[in-house]
Amino acid sequence: MARRRAASPMAQWGTPLGYWMMGMKMTQMLVEAQMVIGMRLMGMKGLWSVAPGEDLRMVTEKMTAFTQAAMAAQRAAISGRSPDQVLTAAIKPLGRKTSSNTRRLSKRGPSWPT
Numbered sequence: 001m002a003r004r005r006a007a008s009p010m011a012q013w014g015t016p017l018g019y020w021m022m023g024m025k026m027t028q029m030l031v032e033a034q035m036v037i038g039m040r041l042m043g044m045k046g047l048w049s050v051a052p053g054e055d056l057r058m059v060t061e062k063m064t065a066f067t068q069a070a071m072a073a074q075r076a077a078i079s080g081r082s083p084d085q086v087l088t089a090a091i092k093p094l095g096r097k098t099s100s101n102t103r104r105l106s107k108r109g110p111s112w113p114t
Contacts, residue, residue: 033094049109066094076088
């Protein structure tokens with residue numbers, strides 16, 4: 001009968017590559033968030049074409065995204081994932097929202113005053 005090897009005590013802390021990937025995903029999400037904020041602020045000043053309900057959407061979408069992020073992080077933590085995997089799970093729903101907002105808002109483009 002084959003003996004099963006015990007997992008390394010350090011396995012619970014993740015790998016350097018896992019932390020690097022988590023950092024890259026977080027960086028991408030943060031850059032996209034800043035782009036969305038910039039386009040929305042320019043939209044409030046009339047310099048960027050935005051949909052009429054963009055101000056309300058800006059506030060309401062955060063509740064859903066942060067709830068999804070918290071639930072994903074909890075599921076990952078409860079299932080015994082490493083810290084980098086827990087944070088990556090939390091970043092994923094936020095990243096989906098910032099990515100879709102960036103694509104949607106960038107398609108509209110600037111609206112120069114005449």
